[in-house]
Amino acid sequence: MRVAALAGALLVAGTAFAGGAGLLPADGDLPGWRISEASRTFSGAELYGWIDGGADLFLEMGFESLLVQEYSDGARRLTVEASRMDDPMAALGVYLAKCGQETPSPSLAERHTVGRLQLLMVKGLYLVIATLDSSGARPAKALLAFAPFVAARIPPSPGPDVLSLLPAAGLIPNSARIVRGRTSLETVLVLCEGDPLGFAEGILAVAGRYRHPDGGEETLLLAVYPSAEAAAAALTALARQHDPTLTLVEEGPHRLLLRDRGGRFTTAAVAGSHLEVRAGRAAPPAP
DSSP states (O other): OOHHHHHHHHHHHHTSOOOOTTOSOOTTSSTTOEEOSOOEEEEGGGGHHHHGGGHHHHHHHOEEEEEEEEEEOSSOEEEEEEEEESSHHHHHHHHHHHHOSOOOOTTOOSEEEEOSSEEEEEETTEEEEEEESSOOSOHHHHHHHHHHHHHTTSOOOOOOOGGGGSOSTTBOTTOOEEEOSHHHHHTTOOOBSSOTTOGGGTOEEEEEEEEOTTSOEEEEEEEEOSSHHHHHHHHHHHHHHBOTTSEEEEEOSSEEEEEOTTSOEEEEEEETTEEEEEEEESSOOOO
16 A cells, blocks of 8 residues: 555545534433533543543544543443544554454444443544443443444544555454554554654554464564655664664664564564564574
């Protein structure tokens, strides 16, 4: 996928829906549930006032605003959080980082996961999280009552299928991630200090865990650059700014080999306009 096409698709998607009015149920929209508190909104860095320790991921991915509304059925309280992100990849990126092992319901078409007390759903520019304070009777039914209402009010904003960059063979389910900076990178692997890969300049990466026929596993990170020269420059920067827990074993113009303190190996190699990082193998791969 060419970077120019990717950027153009994101620009179109990012202008698809500008408001949140009517997004969440009002009193009487859903039988048995009533608004229990006034809604709250948070924009930009105000998000730290709501989720503090988890705000970094949202802001790094590309966060615009959060709408929070609380409901009650007389016995339980349900909190619905609708986060509007800068583009569909940002919404999907936060969802993938938070959803864990997905357990979807066949009654809801949008990508989601639903547990005993919480539902996460992603559609277009929005990540929606509904959380019950206690289970009561049939909690999943209560959560799933809200999701279709909200989903129907979010216009589709299809973004580029960046996860298709990851090879399908061997990919461990629920391991795919979108990486847009240090916070999301550190949830995937230990690699560098600072920003040698260029996330601050808008570089995108995707990652996943892979299982090999011999039983071994590794993490694959693919960073997308505008040219092979830009990818090679990132490789050179990584050689100088790799994490101090990694030892540089070999350095060439197109490939690095590093070893962690547990004796496992990480390679970084230029492949066209991509930088491919593979980490966690017990033996160094062949050049």
